[in-house]
Amino acid sequence: MSRHRKDAVIESIFQALADRTRRQMIERVSQSPATVSELARPFSITLAAAVQHVQLLERSGLVRTEKQGRVRLVMIDPAGLSTLRLWLDDRRNLWETRLDGLSAILRENPKR
Amino acid sequence: MSRHRKDAVIESIFQALADRTRRQMIERVSQSPATVSELARPFSITLAAAVQHVQLLERSGLVRTEKQGRVRLVMIDPAGLSTLRLWLDDRRNLWETRLDGLSAILRENPKR
DNA sequence: ATAATAGTTAAGTTTCCACTTGACTATTTT
DNA sequence: AAAATAGTCAAGTGGAAACTTAACTATTAT
Numbered sequence: 001m002s003r004h005r006k007d008a009v010i011e012s013i014f015q016a017l018a019d020r021t022r023r024q025m026i027e028r029v030s031q032s033p034a035t036v037s038e039l040a041r042p043f044s045i046t047l048a049a050a051v052q053h054v055q056l057l058e059r060s061g062l063v064r065t066e067k068q069g070r071v072r073l074v075m076i077d078p079a080g081l082s083t084l085r086l087w088l089d090d091r092r093n094l095w096e097t098r099l100d101g102l103s104a105i106l107r108e109n110p111k112r
Numbered sequence: 113m114s115r116h117r118k119d120a121v122i123e124s125i126f127q128a129l130a131d132r133t134r135r136q137m138i139e140r141v142s143q144s145p146a147t148v149s150e151l152a153r154p155f156s157i158t159l160a161a162a163v164q165h166v167q168l169l170e171r172s173g174l175v176r177t178e179k180q181g182r183v184r185l186v187m188i189d190p191a192g193l194s195t196l197r198l199w200l201d202d203r204r205n206l207w208e209t210r211l212d213g214l215s216a217i218l219r220e221n222p223k224r
Numbered sequence: 225a226t227a228a229t230a231g232t233t234a235a236g237t238t239t240c241c242a243c244t245t246g247a248c249t250a251t252t253t254t
Numbered sequence: 255a256a257a258a259t260a261g262t263c264a265a266g267t268g269g270a271a272a273c274t275t276a277a278c279t280a281t282t283a284t
Contacts, residue, residue, distance in 0.1 A: 007132065007135075010135075011130065011132060011135075014126055014129045014130040014135075015130045015241095017126045018123065018126040018127045018130045019241090019242080020119065020123060021242090023119075023122075023123075023126075026203070027203070027206070030203060030206040030207040031206065031207075035260080035261095036260075036261065037259090037260065037261085045242085045243070045244090046243075046244065046245085047260075047261070047262095048243080048244075048245085048246095048261085048262080048263085049242070049243055049244075050261095051261065051262065051263090052242075052243080053242090055262095067261090069250090069251060069252075069260090070250060070251040070252065070259065070260045070261065071251090071259095071260065071261080072260080072261070076207050078207065081200060081203060081204060084200060085200055085204075088193060088196060088197055088200065091138070091139070091142060091193060092193060092197075094139070094142040094143065095142040095143075095188050095190065127271095131271090131272085133272090147230080147231095148230075148231065149229090149230065149231085157272090157273070157274090158273075158274065158275085159230075159231070159232095160231085160232080160233085160273085160274075160275085160276095161272070161273055161274075162231095163231065163232065163233090164272075164273085165272090167232095179231090181230090181280090181281055181282075182229065182230045182231065182280060182281040182282065183229095183230065183231080183281090184230080184231070
């Protein structure tokens with residue numbers, strides 16, 4: 001997978017999770033699969049808005065969905081958040097190798 | 113810390129990282145501290161824009177800064193990303209307790 | 225002291241994002 | 255078959271976000 005593509009995936013994940021409504025939808029769906037209507041209910045938004053949120057979450061890889069009859073089931077896709085975890089681990093490795101120097105800097109600046 | 117406040121912190125972190133320019137700034141600063149001008153250079157943006165990005169990153173807790181003379185040094189704040197890590201761990205626990213049921217569902221839907 | 229450098233702030237512009245309404249399709253229910 | 259339900263799509267609106275320019279302050283170099 002190209003660096004650019006990978007970055008686009010990460011970007012869509014951060015964008016998806018930057019919205020409070022979508023974070024709560026993820027939370028809900030982490031418990032058990034839910035329909036789009038069920039995801040809309042707790043918020044004062046139209047069904048159309050909920051559909052858009054779900055589509056965005058699906059494009060980012062955070063959820064999978066499956067249409068069953070006239071209902072669409074939305075379920076968590078563990079792959080989505082492990083992508084995020086991998087990104088986070090990579091970044092942490094980056095600065096942990098530098099942590100000795102950094103901690104020296106932090107020691108000089110005890111504020112916070 | 114209240115749930116609402118905590119959520120606001122998480123939100124600001126996701127929002128900060130949803131922007132490609134800011135993610136690259138974080139990447140740069142993970143290696144070693146950098147000035148605002150140094151952070152602006154790789155991108156075709158004005159210094160003023162870079163200042164705004166840095167301010168946003170600082171408000172989200174992802175970086176610390178310190179003014180030295182006419183220069184502002186920007187450095188990674190490990191606390192920022194560990195907040196993100198904690199959030200991620202919490203969510204993972206949520207659905208890992210549900211993973212047995214979920215994997216059954218996934219087995220029924222081998223697509224992907 | 226003057227000039228150059230680094231950053232900051234305010235204000236305006238453009239672009240993007242969340243949301244709504246309204247028309248439409250497909251599936252259940254009655 | 256008709257009515258209700260669940261979702262989808264397109265187009266439009268409003269507000270937030272990213273960016274610019276321009277005027278200004280503080281520090282360092284000549």
